Amino acid sequence: MNETRRPPAPHPAERARTIAARGGRAALLPSDGADSRITPVLHHVHANGDATIVLPDEHPLVESARRGEVTAMLELADQAPVPLREPVRGLLWITGWLRTLDADEARETALRVADARPDPRLLDVGHGASALTLAPASLVVADAEGTTSLRPELFAQAEPDPFAAHEDHWLRHLELSHRDVVGLLGQHLPDHLKGGHVRPLGLDRFGLRLRVEMADEDHDVRIAFSRPVATAQELAVELRRLMGCPFLARQRG
Structure with missing residues (x-):
């Protein structure tokens, strides 16, 4: 199985x-x-x-x-x-x-x-x-x-995530100025989550997290990078990759 x-x-x-x-x-x-x-x-x-x-x-x-x-x-x-x-x-x-x-x-x-x-x-x-x-x-x-x-x-x-100090600014910018990007990421959600309100939730060296607000409940989804990243340049490469072929897995449903 x-x-x-x-x-x-x-x-x-x-x-x-x-x-x-x-x-x-x-x-x-x-x-x-x-x-x-x-x-x-x-x-x-x-x-x-x-x-x-x-x-x-x-x-x-x-x-x-x-x-x-x-x-x-x-x-x-x-x-x-x-x-x-x-x-x-x-x-x-x-x-x-x-x-x-x-x-x-x-x-x-x-x-x-x-x-x-x-x-x-x-x-x-x-x-x-x-x-x-x-x-x-x-x-x-x-x-x-x-x-x-x-x-x-x-x-x-342990060490804090390398993007911890910049995460808030980047995700707010994504929410306010790049809703088209958020919408494209939403196309890769499971069918039962499509139609919900997709919001940027988190960012770390392993991937991007989205919150899908549905009428009845909320769901958190992680979209993984192809490899862990440590710099803004590496992050930009992975975000561009995700816009084409994201690896999606549902965390909480």
Whole structure:
């Protein structure tokens, strides 16, 4: 019996690193449940999986995590770059131990974060805001490719997708200025998905992802490149190829 072959896709650890690098909407959930969902002033996930979280000095969690480590989970939502009915295309959960940094540690950590992602809110650390660190025990990534639990060392060994920093701009441009291209890609959808509203959903080194919005539900489709790409020039070659003969496989139906 022939089985439908799933197209190649990034490893779960790579997908997790990409969501972390994109730095989407975050929520902090302490294990005691006192505050169901806390929105940090700022968050940043480091390459080793540690997360820096900035909260107002007066937040009760700051004092709790200063007295002793608090078990907590940081949830990161990966938002699609174009407006969709279901805008979250992936989630990353980091569970571990949260503690409040002392003044010296906070200054050093703020400088580390600034080197990776400058943000004026970092200037508030020590001046009305406190820095906390979340040391990971486990990570879980969930998206259309599946749900996978990761050890912190696997996360640390992976790299974000090479197009993570430019993906939003490129896909918004595709949506707004090249609907003809999106329409041509839609011609290669399975028959039962044709007629739906085709939207650009994602782009990575392995291929292009489309969201098909139907009357009853949405479907995510991956169109694979002939080989993984690493540069804008290689990407352009593969996109031109896809316009002629895409390799299509349905991920979620």
